[in-house]
Amino acid sequence: MDGSRFSLYHIQHRTFKVFNKETRNDRNSSKKLLNKAFPTIPYSENKHVNVKGHKSPFDGDITYWSERNSKLYDGDTSKALKRQNHTCGYCGLKMFSEERVHLHHIDGNHNNWKAKNLLAVHESCHDYIHMSKTAR
Ligand SMILES: [Zn+2]
Ligand SMILES: [Zn+2]
Numbered sequence: 001m002d003g004s005r006f007s008l009y010h011i012q013h014r015t016f017k018v019f020n021k022e023t024r025n026d027r028n029s030s031k032k033l034l035n036k037a038f039p040t041i042p043y044s045e046n047k048h049v050n051v052k053g054h055k056s057p058f059d060g061d062i063t064y065w066s067e068r069n070s071k072l073y074d075g076d077t078s079k080a081l082k083r084q085n086h087t088c089g090y091c092g093l094k095m096f097s098e099e100r101v102h103l104h105h106i107d108g109n110h111n112n113w114k115a116k117n118l119l120a121v122h123e124s125c126h127d128y129i130h131m132s133k134t135a136r
Helices: 003-023 027-037 062-072 075-083 123-135
Strands: 101-105 118-122
Touching: 075 101, 075 118, 101 123, 118 123
Parallel strands: none
Antiparallel strands: 101 118
8 A cells, every 4th residue: 555546546536526516417427427537447557657767877978988897997987988979078088098087186186075076087097187286
């Protein structure tokens, strides 16, 4: 027994009363109107609505290498890659190579794991970012 079926019963019950009152019909024609307003849906068509899908986190291009390299990447890295359309946040090239993907913390705070602060970049690009930072 779930809540939605219970509240549907309430709506039907109220509508039934309203039909009776407003149309001054007898109970039988009100019942016909009610069936028009709420066509009977077999329970079997409803019961799977709340079942969660098992969508793979990997789709499209990412499958190409994620199957080989998935152990190298934690959840945050693959999420960042997905946000960036699987391109490097520094050079903009697709992450197709065998090169490791690094997560760069934009504000330099390695305890800040907010999505906005994370940038997936090539290992070599990551070196560039930090080299240019220290050069400044
Ligand atoms: Zn890069
Ligand atoms: Zn970094």
